Amino acid sequence: MAKKADKAKQGPIRKTQKGSEPASPEPAESETIPGMPRLALLWFALLFVGLVFLLVVMAWPFKTPIIFALIVGGAFYPVMDYLATRRRWNRTLAASVVCLLILLVVLLPTIFIAARLVSEVNYVIETVKTEFTVQQSDGIDAQGNPITREEFTVDSLRTYMFGDTPVADFGREVFEVLGEEYTPENVRDQIVSRAQSISEPAMDALNSILKNTLNFLFQFFMMLLVIFAVLQQGPRLKEFLLALSPLPREDEQLLIDRFNQMNFVTMVCNGLGGVIQGCLAGIGFFAAGFRSSLLWTVVMIVLAFVPLVGISFVYVPACIYLIIKGEYLACGLLFAWCTLVALWTENWFKPRFMGNRVSINSMLVFLSIIGGMSVFGVAGIFYGPLIVIIFLTFVELYHEKYARRINS
16 A cells, blocks of 8 residues: 555656666757747847837827827716716717717817907907007097097197107107108108018918917827727727736725826816816906906916916906006905805815815816926926826835835
């Protein structure tokens, strides 16, 4: 029995022919072709790095729409999840509906507001011109004869430019340096020559505006396409990207959750907070007598993305303007109203709306937005807080997991 047990422990023995040597194990491939696996691994790594580099080079011109697609897609993913999971819609149909919703929420209001802003700016210009003419004219000329506003504007301008005024004296000195007589004809010739010299840069600027507008529309629709792909292939894309990362799955999921939570705070919470601050402060501007209240409302909605001091960049100068005009009561009421709106939004509305999604200090958000804008421009309003929250998540993971492993 003991011999049988010893044979069982030894395992099966290959049979060999009589007088032959015991069969040796077959050599491994690494032993038959020395160095081949390492060379193959190195070659694969070089090809992979080269392909990644080419992919980055091709995608680099579209980095802005791709990054914004991830940000906007993350912010609207709860809507996609509701339609695809709870309502059991087809993912293609649900992604199409979400993209249409984004188009309606972002593009159409932007076009409407831009058109209204153009009319507001034109109204401001016409108001300034009208008030200047009315303040300077009594409707009669020097002989007491009634004249039209256009006639008075031309006559008063001629007197102002070529009469006994400081501006006329300054013009004579300038033309004396140029070696010409200070007359309306010479001034006209100088204006024409200067206009010709700046016409080409002006046309270049106009072409640049047109090009930038077309580029914005192209990048916007590129962003919509990427958003559609991200929403439609969300789970598969997530698994593909997570499989490339060597981090533990729970750490990767924590980073994704924090990214989406900060997206929600930046896009939805700050967006709604900006609309509330801008609209309420715009009502105050209208009540204080500012005629172009829509223009200032839009400006304050944009500036409200900067916490703590956003809309103060508009209403503080407006209050100073009211003080200069002598409207002290309107100044005090406007300042108190806008300050109350800003404090209520920052200290009550946003914390209640965010809930427990992200706990981050308002001053840190402010510094991240300012720093992001200094590096990335306007897009830094979104990039800055995301970079900060991802950094803080890495710090949290380091203290909870990796610090103990490194110290041990």
